[in-house]
Amino acid sequence: MTTQTAPQTAEAAPRPAAIASALASGSRPRRPGALSESLTFGWRALLKIKHSPEQLLDVTLSPVLMVLLFTYLFGGAIAGSVEDYIAFLAPGVLVQSVLIVSMYTGATLREDIDKGVFDRFRALPIWRPSALVGMLLGDTVRYTVAAAVTAIACLFIGWRPAGGVAGVAAGTAVMLVFAFALSWIWTFIAMLVSSQRALMGIAWIAVMPLVFGSNIFVDPSTMPGWLQGWVDVNPVSHAVTAVRDLMNGVSAGSELVWVAGWSAALVAVFGTLTMWRYRDPR
Amino acid sequence: MADLAIETQGLVKVYGATRALDGIDLAIPRGGVHGFLGPNGAGKTTAIRILATLIRPDAGTARVLGRDVIHQAHEVRSLVSLTGQFASIDEDLSGRENLRLIAKLYGYGGASATGRADELLEAFGLDDAAAKQVKNYSGGMRRRMDIAASLVATPEVLFLDEPTTGLDPRSRNEVWDIVRALVAHGTTVMLTTQYLDEADQLADRISVIDHGRIIAEGTSTELKASVGAGSLHVRVMHRDDRERARGILIRELGVEVEAMSDPQALVAALEDRGRVTRAITALEDARIELAQLSLGQPTLDEVFLALTGHAAEPGDDAEEAA
Ligand SMILES: Nc1ncnc2c1ncn2[C@@H]1O[C@H](COP(=O)(O)OP(=O)(O)OP(=O)(O)O)[C@@H](O)[C@H]1O
Numbered sequence: 243m244t245t246q247t248a249p250q251t252a253e254a255a256p257r258p259a260a261i262a263s264a265l266a267s268g269s270r271p272r273r274p275g276a277l278s279e280s281l282t283f284g285w286r287a288l289l290k291i292k293h294s295p296e297q298l299l300d301v302t303l304s305p306v307l308m309v310l311l312f313t314y315l316f317g318g319a320i321a322g323s324v325e326d327y328i329a330f331l332a333p334g335v336l337v338q339s340v341l342i343v344s345m346y347t348g349a350t351l352r353e354d355i356d357k358g359v360f361d362r363f364r365a366l367p368i369w370r371p372s373a374l375v376g377m378l379l380g381d382t383v384r385y386t387v388a389a390a391v392t393a394i395a396c397l398f399i400g401w402r403p404a405g406g407v408a409g410v411a412a413g414t415a416v417m418l419v420f421a422f423a424l425s426w427i428w429t430f431i432a433m434l435v436s437s438q439r440a441l442m443g444i445a446w447i448a449v450m451p452l453v454f455g456s457n458i459f460v461d462p463s464t465m466p467g468w469l470q471g472w473v474d475v476n477p478v479s480h481a482v483t484a485v486r487d488l489m490n491g492v493s494a495g496s497e498l499v500w501v502a503g504w505s506a507a508l509v510a511v512f513g514t515l516t517m518w519r520y521r522d523p524r
Numbered sequence: 525m526a527d528l529a530i531e532t533q534g535l536v537k538v539y540g541a542t543r544a545l546d547g548i549d550l551a552i553p554r555g556g557v558h559g560f561l562g563p564n565g566a567g568k569t570t571a572i573r574i575l576a577t578l579i580r581p582d583a584g585t586a587r588v589l590g591r592d593v594i595h596q597a598h599e600v601r602s603l604v605s606l607t608g609q610f611a612s613i614d615e616d617l618s619g620r621e622n623l624r625l626i627a628k629l630y631g632y633g634g635a636s637a638t639g640r641a642d643e644l645l646e647a648f649g650l651d652d653a654a655a656k657q658v659k660n661y662s663g664g665m666r667r668r669m670d671i672a673a674s675l676v677a678t679p680e681v682l683f684l685d686e687p688t689t690g691l692d693p694r695s696r697n698e699v700w701d702i703v704r705a706l707v708a709h710g711t712t713v714m715l716t717t718q719y720l721d722e723a724d725q726l727a728d729r730i731s732v733i734d735h736g737r738i739i740a741e742g743t744s745t746e747l748k749a750s751v752g753a754g755s756l757h758v759r760v761m762h763r764d765d766r767e768r769a770r771g772i773l774i775r776e777l778g779v780e781v782e783a784m785s786d787p788q789a790l791v792a793a794l795e796d797r798g799r800v801t802r803a804i805t806a807l808e809d810a811r812i813e814l815a816q817l818s819l820g821q822p823t824l825d826e827v828f829l830a831l832t833g834h835a836a837e838p839g840d841d842a843e844e845a846a
Pocket residue numbers: 524539540542543544562563564565566567568569570571609718
């Protein structure tokens with residue numbers, strides 16, 4: 243044991259003279275502004291993915307499993323054949339995978355708050371929502387990855403979207419905007435509960451009616467009346483219809499207006515609630 | 525009133541049945557170190573978090589550098605920094621990334637953000653670890669990293685919440701050096717601590733806080749003077765002699781003599797220093813050998829005991845020895 247290359251040196255010590263000069267040169271530049279601050283926080287989210295890329299694994303694996311499961315389990319029963327069903331299911335399951343991945347945004351936020359990271363951000367002279375907005379912007383990268391992997395899985399088992407690349411891209415864009423808006427529900431819940439586990443519990447309960455009480459898996463015309471009523475107002479149904487139309491090369495028309503309206507409303511309500519709790523989180 | 529760094533009136537914060545702060549009045553001038561000394565749960569963190577605009581008081585007002593912490597919170601934030609009791613840096617990012625992130629948020633551009641980060645990393649002796657994720661840092665490195673992150677833009681007031689709790693003596697000395705450098709630069713430092721010697725070493729003035737109230741305030745000399753003539757510390761050579769020595773000292777000094785957790789040590793808070801000589805002669809006559817004998821200014825430990833009627837912190841001795 244004589245060939246120890248890394249010497250066991252003590253940790254380097256701080257240098258008071260250098261600290262003094264660093265203090266003297268610490269005058270503040272101009273404030274960067276809300277957009278730039280948000281983008282900086284988005285950059286932080288990307289850095290976290292860079293340091294642990296394995297966090298992309300769970301966001302990609304589960305949507306693929308969903309696609310395979312539903313297509314082969316229900317495809318024959320619901321639409322007669324796997325090919326027919328995948329044409330119906332693919333856009334919906336894309337939306338579903340993004341929604342489920344978006345819940346992890348709330349979990350990340352809760353972890354940041356618990357670890358005290360947000361205390362520092364909250365003490366900075368910046369536009370207060372920027373830490374959250376930036377986090378959600380950074381997470382759209384994860385949503386995009388989830389959507390892309392799901393789309394590839396669907397293509398693999400026979401999905402041929404009539405809207406082509408342009409239609410799929412447009413549908414994906416609508417989906418990302420909707421997911422960004424919906425994520426404010428998770429950030430609000432993250433501010434209310436005291437642990438990540440409680441958060442995921444509540445989020446799953448909330449996401450169930452949104453995902454399954456929608457037109458993602460089956461045509462609602464076969465459902466009982468009360469359920470059809472819910473499916474009609476469910477914002478997820480509107481998002482799915484819009485995405486489906488765009489990917490199928492059909493004009494999405496009024497559905498796009500619905501999605502825009504719902505997205506604005508979600509941000510207005512849950513964004514405000516989140517920021518209200520953000521002032522004094524537990 | 526803008527010449528005061530911190531000014532509060534009747535600050536109250538209630539958590540359920542706990543009055544974390546129960547009417548705090550402070551008037552802290554600019555410059556130097558103001559110590560906030562108190563045991564666990566005294567309300568130190570709560571007070572600091574209100575002053576740094578992280579939480580809102582339930583009653584009372586607080587101004588930092590003349591700005592109200594509720595109505596001018598943004599202005600306060602642009603003048604102060606907080607290094608919290610628990611690390612508030614992103615463990616998943618490297619040290620350099622953490623500092624670049626904060627520099628960017630203060631408005632440094634890409635290259636100058638990196639420059640500022642590297643300047644601080646070097647000054648704090650973290651340049652070798654700059655590219656490592658913070659989760660791999662030692663406790664002392666994390667603390668320095670956390671303080672460095674608070675100095676990306678030089679604050680006029682820096683809040684340090686228990687900056688040396690859990691650090692080894694060497695890291696603690698390093699943090700003390702950093703605090704002294706800040707003070708030399710003209711930053712006002714408000715420091716909370718449970719360590720009486722830390723307040724003694726660093727703080728120009730000390731507020732002693734207990735159960736959400738300020739129970740005493742002054743320089744460390746003033747606080748000590750308020751409890752009497754100092755104390756006599758005696759350590760007997762053989763622990764079997766201690767009880768006998770205690771009896772003699774009580775008789776000769778005319779005050780209570782406390783047996784410390786060290787089985788050979790005795791401490792007496794003096795009322796009259798003149799009786800000490802006689803007491804020592806009496807010990808000699810009784811053939812009690814002494815290992816150590818000292819006549820000291822009262823320590824802040826004793827101050828705390830005198831002020832609150834209870835010790836500063838259970839297990840304080842063990843902490844001090846660590
Ligand atoms: N978020 C909270 N919810 C409920 N009670 C709280 C909360 N924060 C503080 N308290 C209570 O308020 C009191 C003061 O706490 P505080 O953290 O200010 O003490 P402290 O002096 O910083 O103690 P320590 O030395 O342990 O850090 C304690 O009794 C604590 O339990």
